[in-house]
Amino acid sequence: MKLAMDGSEATEQQARDFRDQAAAVIDEVGKLIVGQRDVVRDTVVCLIAGGNVLIEGVPGLGKTELVRALGRAIDLRFSRIQFTPDLMPADITGTNVVVDGADGQRTFRFEPGPVFANLVLADEINRATPKTQAALLEAMQERQVSVAREVYLLDPPFFVMATQNPIEMEGTYPLPEAQVDRFMFKLVVDYPTAGELTEILDRTTGAAQPEVARVATGDDLLAMGAFARRVAIAPHVGSYVVDLVKSTHPEDPTAHELTRQYVRYGCSPRAAQAMVLAAKVYAMLDGRYNVGFDDIRAAARPAMRHRLLLNFEAEADAVRTDQILDAILMSTRRAGD
Amino acid sequence: MGIELTPRIARGIAWPAFRGTAYGPDALEQRLLPLARRWQRYRTLQEAPRVLTVGVGLALVLVIAMAVAGLPRVMVALAASVAAVPLVVLAARALVAPPPLAAALAYDRRMAMFERLSTAVAGSRADSQVRELQRRDALQALAGVDAASAFPYRAPRGDLGVLALAAVVLAAAVLAATTDVLPRVGGGATTSALAESLGAEADGATPALADPAVLAQIDQIRAAMAELERQRDPEAAPAALAAEAAGEALRRTAEGRRLGRALDSGDFQAAAGEARELGEQISGMNSTRMDELADGLREAAERAEGLDEGLADQLRAAADALEGGQLADARSALEQLAQEIETVGSTVQADSGLEAQLDQLARQLAEAEAAAADGLPGTEGDSPGDAAAAAAAAGATEGSAEGSVGSQGGGDSVASGQALEGTLETLAPEQRLNVDGQLEIVEIAPTENGSELIERPVLELGPGGSSGYEASAGRRGYAVGRPDVARNVPLDMLPMMDRYFAAP
Incomplete structure (x- = not known):
């Protein structure tokens, strides 16, 4: 019984730490992102739950900034991929390159792409072709990348946070259903209110820029996810x-x-x-x-x-x-x- | 945290309290049980007005249907008790503890506890440490629950208003159907219900209040009237008209004037005597006078034709005989005419007696109905007595062939009709014959005061009218006979009757 009670207390402490860290992350992100409280919270929830997030909104609403702020608030390896129509799958996953060895022999060496990170920002993901979009499929679901018959595991935690413009816009390619299904959440960013817009102006056009502190690590995220x-x-x-x-x-x-x-x-x-x-x-x-x-x-x-x-x-x-x-x-x- | 997690039985909540429920004895369920009972009572109270309104509605439909169908008022009143059935069901339901999960869900929802309680009650697949923390969290939330504010004992006002309205309508319907305080349901129903209470047709001339004594009296009068109507001779009225018409024709002749006057005035006894007188006088008549009398008789026969064939035939036969010139035949024909006149006289007179009695009963009926309409008790008991006497008299006039008619004595006596065994010779002095030789009698209870002697005008045997055969019955009873007593009573009874009606 004594052991059980200790276990319960430890669990309770974990729960308190969970809430504190999650709240800290949300607060840090909130320093940069004005309003959008639900979007910020849901993004953090996805990170904790180990899911990928698709954020949709017209350009200029802070989608990229939100993900960048998360990358700063959490001690994660962050990479950003700007999706364009001419982006190739290898530009995401990485590729084998020929290198000269010390012994003079040439060998192939895998050069990891930007997907090899903890937090990947796939910016404007629907501006790339479906073939390139599909390059993320394996990474998002199985947390691995296959190149030339070789499988490379991604370091946990691994999150893809993609932004996209509404599909009605010019030069966009709708994401295939299989890929869309791999996003845990799709969040819609709306226009800020008048008060929020005023706050954005104050924060972004002044001399002082808010600083985002690191309040959690990747391991913290993994522990929080496991506890949840x-x-x-x-x-x-x-x-x-x-x-x-x-x-x-x-x-x-x-x-x-x-x-x-x-x-x-x-x-x-x-x-x-x-x-x-x-x-x-x-x-x-x-x-x-x-x-x-x-x-x-x-x-x-x-x-x-x-x-x-x-x-x-x-x-x-x-x-x-x-x-x-x-x-x-x-x-x-x-x-x- | 200050919350006891160890399962134990709280003071005041004994084991038997749990036996009829799905609640266990641990801390959470102990705390939940009274809250669950309160929720059960709350939701019962919430639904009660609607359920009761449905019950009242059903009872209302039942009451109206039974009232329209004319069922007894007691049954109509009992039908209203259908409204109480849902009340019993609701009361029983309020006493039953609901399932724990249902109660937990209810408090989760009402107190915005985010399924803390229901998860603790229903369980989950979480590990034991988290389950324990969750249960502790639920207990803590439960400790802060104020059941009285969460589920106050308050019924919806709108539903209560509807229920009150339905109850008022039901009460009015029951009142209307079982009493006459309010108009009965529907105009037709009003009339029929009143008619039902009085045993009369729905002619609108019935009272609004139905005093049982008055109703009984009215029923008795109506029965007597029906009996008298049944016994009236349908040929009496045409016979009277025939005699009147024949009398008019004969009054125009010199020889038949007296016969005609007698017939015209309805004095049939005198008319019969005049006919016989004519039979004796024809030997002294010349042919002209005889022809004149024959013409008068023939015209009289023609006038009586179609009204009373028997009288017409006898008149015509007498006329033929006179025209034939045979004195013996003429005398015989006039004698037969005299007998026929007597027969007609008996028929007409008997019917006149019945008609007089009917008139009297009709007046009594009108008085009784007026008394019932005013909500007054019936008149001092003489009316029913008279009605009964009239009914008995109806039996008396019916004659021996008709059989007996039961009778009661006057309203001031406790006499009652009864069938006797034995012979008429065994009758006591206080008893008298009721009807027509069918061995049914009326027992007359003697009154305390001789001055209370009441004349029974149509009672049983005895002469009609004040003249003729007056006789006293028993020591203080008084009976008035009728002149046709000989016709109504078998001849072999006459000696006994003479003795019976003799003064003590």
Whole structure:
């Protein structure tokens, strides 16, 4: 019993450290990013949960700055890849180069690309061709890179934080479904409010520039992620996640009416995983050891919006995924309703 | 933290409290159980007005349906008790502890506890340390729960208003259906219900209040009237008209004037005597007078034709006989005419008696209905007695072939009709014959005061009217006979009747 109590106290201490470090990271990022509190929080949640993040917004809203700030607040190897139409896969993964050996022999040596980092910023990812976009697939899911029959493991932690412009813009290539599904969250950055805009002007046009301190390490992130997975989730909360995902499947009998009308493909199991993992981090940030319905609901939109593929009718009717998700969240019953 | 994690039984919560529930004895469930009971009572209270309103609605429909169907008022009142059934169900439900998970979810939702309680109750696959921390967290949250503010005992006002309205409507419907304080449901229903209470047709002339005594009295009167109506001879009225018409024709002749007057005035006894007198006088008539009388009789026969064929035939036969010139035949025909006139007279007179009784009963009925409408008790008991007497008299006039009619004595006596065994010779002096030789009698209870002797005008045997056969029955009873007593009573009873009606 004594040992058990010590274990509980240690666990409780871990939980306190979790909250403190996560709050510190959010605060440090908040020094550079004005407003966008939900985006900052959700980005940190993804990092803790070990997921990749796709951030969408028109140019100039601070998407890149957000990721750069995270790279500074957390002691991680950071690399930035600016995606362009002429970017090649090898420009991302790296390639074998011929080197002259000391003995005069020429051999191939693998030169790692920018993907070999802890935090990779894939800036404007949808400006590269699908072939180049696909170069990130293996790294994002399996945390490894295959080049010339050789497999190179990526050092943990590994996160890809991609930014993209709305696909309606010129010179963009929509991400293939398989790659989109590998992003844990898709976050949408909106325009700042008037007050936030004023604050941005004050911070960025003055003489003093805010400094972001390192408040966490990669190991801290890994530990936090491991701890978050221990958070309890009751069966009825888990059932709610399942119900939400099933509601996005057009062929499912429990599918929402809007799903049947406008959705071509529903969410994959990765959406459910993403929701539960993110919800566990939300619960820890809130000082709880259990996942609540509200945690799931908070994670539902960013976890499902990019996994919901709409049909032509939806495009014709100008229906957005968030509208369908709102309807699903509104109608899906929770235990106790 | 100050929270006891070790499972134990709290003071005041004994084991039996858990036996009927899914709640265990550990700290979390001990704390949750009373909260769960409160939530159960709260939600029962929330649903109660709607459920009760449904019950009241059902009861209302039932009450209206039963009232319209004319079922007894007691059953209608019992139907209203259907509204109490949901009350019993709700009360029973309020006493049952809900499932722990349901209660935990309810408090999670109401107190914004982010499923702390329900996760602790439902369990999870988390490791033991996290589960323990989570349970501790849930207990801490539970300690801060103020159940009274979370689930106050307050029913929705709107629902309460609807329930109150429904209850008022139900009460009004029950009042209308079971009493006459309010108009009964629907105009038709009002009339039919009143008619039902009075046993009368829905003619609108019925009282609003239904005093049982008055209703019984009215029923009795109506029964007596129905019986009298049944016993009236349908040929009596045409026979009277025939006699009147024949009398008019005969009054125009010199020889038949007296016969005609007698017939015209309805004095059939005198008319029969005049017919016989004519039979004796025809031997002194010349042919002209006989022809004149024959013409008068023929015209009288023609006028009576279609009204009373028997009388018309006898008149025509007498006319033929006179025209034939055979004195014996003419005398015989006039004698038969006299007998026929007597028969007609008996029929008409008997019917007149019934008609008089019906008139009297109709007046009594009107008085009783007026008394019922005013909510007054019935008149001093003489009316039912009279009605019964009339009914008995109806039996008396029916004659021996009709059988007996039960009877009661006057309202001031406790007499009652009863069938006797044995012979009429065994009747006690206090008893008298009720009807027509069918061995049914009416027992007359003697009154304390001789001055209370009441005349029973149509009672049983005895002569009608004040003239003729007056007789006393028993020591203080008083009966008035009728002149047709001989016709209504078998002849072999007459000696006993003479003795019976003789003064003591």
